[in-house]
Amino acid sequence: MTGMKIWELGEFGLIERIAERLPSYRADVRAAVGDDLAVLEWDAETYQLATCDVQVEGVHFARDTITALQLGRRAAAINLSDIAAKGGTPEHFLVSLALRPEIEVEWVGQLYDGLAEEASRYGADIVGGNVSRTEGPLVVDVFLLGKVRQEEVLLRSGAGPGELVLVTGWLGDSAAGRVLLEGEVSGIRAEHRRRLVDAHLTPTPRIKEGQVISGSRWATAMLDLSDGLASDVAHICDQSGVGVRLWADRLPVSEEARRVLRQLGRQGWELALGGGEDYELCLTVPSGEQRAVAEAVERETGTKITCVGEILQATDGRWLVLEDGREVPLQSVGWDHFNGPDNGDWRLGEV
Amino acid sequence: MTGMKIWELGEFGLIERIAERLPSYRADVRAAVGDDLAVLEWDAETYQLATCDVQVEGVHFARDTITALQLGRRAAAINLSDIAAKGGTPEHFLVSLALRPEIEVEWVGQLYDGLAEEASRYGADIVGGNVSRTEGPLVVDVFLLGKVRQEEVLLRSGAGPGELVLVTGWLGDSAAGRVLLEGEVSGIRAEHRRRLVDAHLTPTPRIKEGQVISGSRWATAMLDLSDGLASDVAHICDQSGVGVRLWADRLPVSEEARRVLRQLGRQGWELALGGGEDYELCLTVPSGEQRAVAEAVERETGTKITCVGEILQATDGRWLVLEDGREVPLQSVGWDHFNGPDNGDWRLGEV
Numbered sequence: 014m015t016g017m018k019i020w021e022l023g024e025f026g027l028i029e030r031i032a033e034r035l036p037s038y039r040a041d042v043r044a045a046v047g048d049d050l051a052v053l054e055w056d057a058e059t060y061q062l063a064t065c066d067v068q069v070e071g072v073h074f075a076r077d078t079i080t081a082l083q084l085g086r087r088a089a090a091i092n093l094s095d096i097a098a099k100g101g102t103p104e105h106f107l108v109s110l111a112l113r114p115e116i117e118v119e120w121v122g123q124l125y126d127g128l129a130e131e132a133s134r135y136g137a138d139i140v141g142g143n144v145s146r147t148e149g150p151l152v153v154d155v156f157l158l159g160k161v162r163q164e165e166v167l168l169r170s171g172a173g174p175g176e177l178v179l180v181t182g183w184l185g186d187s188a189a190g191r192v193l194l195e196g197e198v199s200g201i202r203a204e205h206r207r208r209l210v211d212a213h214l215t216p217t218p219r220i221k222e223g224q225v226i227s228g229s230r231w232a233t234a235m236l237d238l239s240d241g242l243a244s245d246v247a248h249i250c251d252q253s254g255v256g257v258r259l260w261a262d263r264l265p266v267s268e269e270a271r272r273v274l275r276q277l278g279r280q281g282w283e284l285a286l287g288g289g290e291d292y293e294l295c296l297t298v299p300s301g302e303q304r305a306v307a308e309a310v311e312r313e314t315g316t317k318i319t320c321v322g323e324i325l326q327a328t329d330g331r332w333l334v335l336e337d338g339r340e341v342p343l344q345s346v347g348w349d350h351f352n353g354p355d356n357g358d359w360r361l362g363e364v
Numbered sequence: 365m366t367g368m369k370i371w372e373l374g375e376f377g378l379i380e381r382i383a384e385r386l387p388s389y390r391a392d393v394r395a396a397v398g399d400d401l402a403v404l405e406w407d408a409e410t411y412q413l414a415t416c417d418v419q420v421e422g423v424h425f426a427r428d429t430i431t432a433l434q435l436g437r438r439a440a441a442i443n444l445s446d447i448a449a450k451g452g453t454p455e456h457f458l459v460s461l462a463l464r465p466e467i468e469v470e471w472v473g474q475l476y477d478g479l480a481e482e483a484s485r486y487g488a489d490i491v492g493g494n495v496s497r498t499e500g501p502l503v504v505d506v507f508l509l510g511k512v513r514q515e516e517v518l519l520r521s522g523a524g525p526g527e528l529v530l531v532t533g534w535l536g537d538s539a540a541g542r543v544l545l546e547g548e549v550s551g552i553r554a555e556h557r558r559r560l561v562d563a564h565l566t567p568t569p570r571i572k573e574g575q576v577i578s579g580s581r582w583a584t585a586m587l588d589l590s591d592g593l594a595s596d597v598a599h600i601c602d603q604s605g606v607g608v609r610l611w612a613d614r615l616p617v618s619e620e621a622r623r624v625l626r627q628l629g630r631q632g633w634e635l636a637l638g639g640g641e642d643y644e645l646c647l648t649v650p651s652g653e654q655r656a657v658a659e660a661v662e663r664e665t666g667t668k669i670t671c672v673g674e675i676l677q678a679t680d681g682r683w684l685v686l687e688d689g690r691e692v693p694l695q696s697v698g699w700d701h702f703n704g705p706d707n708g709d710w711r712l713g714e715v
Binding site for chain 1: 375
């Protein structure tokens with residue numbers, strides 16, 4: 014058999030092929046492959062949410078730049094972020110580990126401490142899992158269950174033309190932290206370096222922010238930013254059947270991240286669009302509601318919200334307005350685990 | 365840090381250490397780390413079951429002896445078996461894959477076909493998952509959700525002294541199939557070889573059998589046999605606070621498996637106790653009920669049930685009665701992914 018290899022198809026292409034092959038779903042499935050996670054009927058008022066996300070050594074982390082405690086927190090946080098994207102409440106973790114025999118018991122203990130610390134911060138627990146031997150890269154695979162009120166759930170599919178695109182927090186800090194860890198840039202002040210590296214190693218899942226947003230009933234669609242805004246907003250476009258226009262000069266890039274970028278000769282918006290792994294929330298709201306949503310989230314959580322674009326008709330396409338006013342097609346520049354960004358020039362770190 | 369390595373502790377020792385470190389569970393957790401899977405409150409009559417089990421290349425499978433379709437079926441079956449052990453009904457799979465970029469798209473498609481085929485055979489679906497790049501061994505990690513009526517759930521902790529130990533089907537076929545795949549034995553007739561190899565590559569989860577057993581209300585404890593009866597029955601002893609006596613001459617070993625064993629100069633019961641990966645069910649029932657349970661299961665499913673031992677007081681220990689009548693301590697000879705069986709002599713295949 015000498016067919017197409019998965020690197021030729023890329024992560025999203027592969028997922029599409031897989032989804033096409035799956036038979037029909039059971040009657041209690043509200044959303045499945047194609048959204049952040051599976052949405053299942055719990056009772057008349059409640060959905061159960063189920064998600065999984067993996068950390069593979071050499072792809073998502075390197076043991077010499079992350080402690081076991083940090084890795085545990087990170088693996089938990091990335092799954093919590095999927096629940097946050099639905100406005101849900103996390104409940105139960107299962108953890109599946111593939112470990113080399115020479116790994117120290119204390120390292121595994123610290124990993125679990127990190128997982129449990131991050132889980133309990135959001136009221137969740139670890140109820141089971143699995144340990145297996147491997148002779149290859151360590152694998153930390155996490156499975157998370159949660160719940161959300163049916164009337165508050167936010168899918169990727171609810172956005173409509175004329176609405177606005179908002180994001181929580183800062184974009185690009187995580188990618189800047191990754192650049193610093195890889196040693197490509199030096200001369201950054203210690204406290205700035207620490208903030209950026211922490212944003213990369215132990216991102217903060219926006220659980221409370223997601224709940225405030227979904228509880229407000231103003232938002233129409235939401236997801237979490239794992240691959241980078243350019244790539245992730247395309248999922249909203251695909252699932253909602255809409256187009257989008259993002260404004261480069263509105264993207265919330267921190268001064269610390271800009272400093273790192275300047276040393277690389279890059280623009281802040283490149284990192285915000287393509288850097289990935291920010292785990293901020295991206296949502297759409299009807300025009301006119303953005304101020305109320307932003308105020309509610311800032312008041313309840315202290316996290317700022319920024320308006321970064323607008324939803325168009327699908328036929329109007331997907332665009333990025335550059336800082337000089339030029340409008341260019343919004344290409345997918347996200348973090349694709351097999352292919353990397355479409356434009357190799359934008360490549361930042363491993364893909 | 366130069367502490368103890370996980371291979372020194374072994375799989376079960378490691379799981380114990382992890383369990384000790386976990387903070388308390390949420391109020392809706394009925395059973396968690398230490399049982400086959402997590403048992404969670406669904407509503408007043410129903411528990412939700414959540415489990416995960418992984419297949420790692422080079423540890424659980426080799427790509428030159430299993431097709432992608434078979435691997436998909438196997439990965440699903442092993443998780444289904446955990447649900448069977450509780451008398452439950454499987455519902456939703458999530459599948460997490462770590463793949464090398466040069467893997468063919470068609471191979472991944474076949475893997476999913478196998479997963480979906482096995483899932484739909486038992487009424488379950490695949491609702492999500494994750495694909496990641498790896499540069500190491502392929503990893504197929506499967507999470508499965510199911511349900512069971514609260515009054516019918518069977519845990520590892522319900523066995524009492526004076527009860528009998530029963531098992532479904534045959535023990536040792538899977539290990540004999542593994543021996544054949546590894547090429548240690550030849551001269552076995554093609555149809556026998558096929559049956560044993562199939563038992564290893566694509567085990568049959570005993571979903572219906574588990575439901576008949578749990579529905580009968582006679583059984584007091586149940587688990588599935590993944591590591592080998594000697595090791596697995598020890599979990600019932602640990603969790604129920606009892607001892608056990610197994611009879612070597614009663615262990616159900618097929619004539620085909622015995623033929624393979626004879627060529628290795630081994631007794632059938634060695635494979636039945638220590639071979640592992642049979643995915644049959646092991647249950648305990650009050651003395652006097654064994655015939656009714658066996659008849660119900662055979663009538664409803666065609667699967668035979670064999671009485672292989674009796675439950676003792678914990679202080680009476682754990683014993684194996686050999687075929688010549690001698691009684692020896694029942695050591696753990698199961699499949700431990702890090703350590704291997706306690707007695708290296710019993711080692712069959714990789715551990």
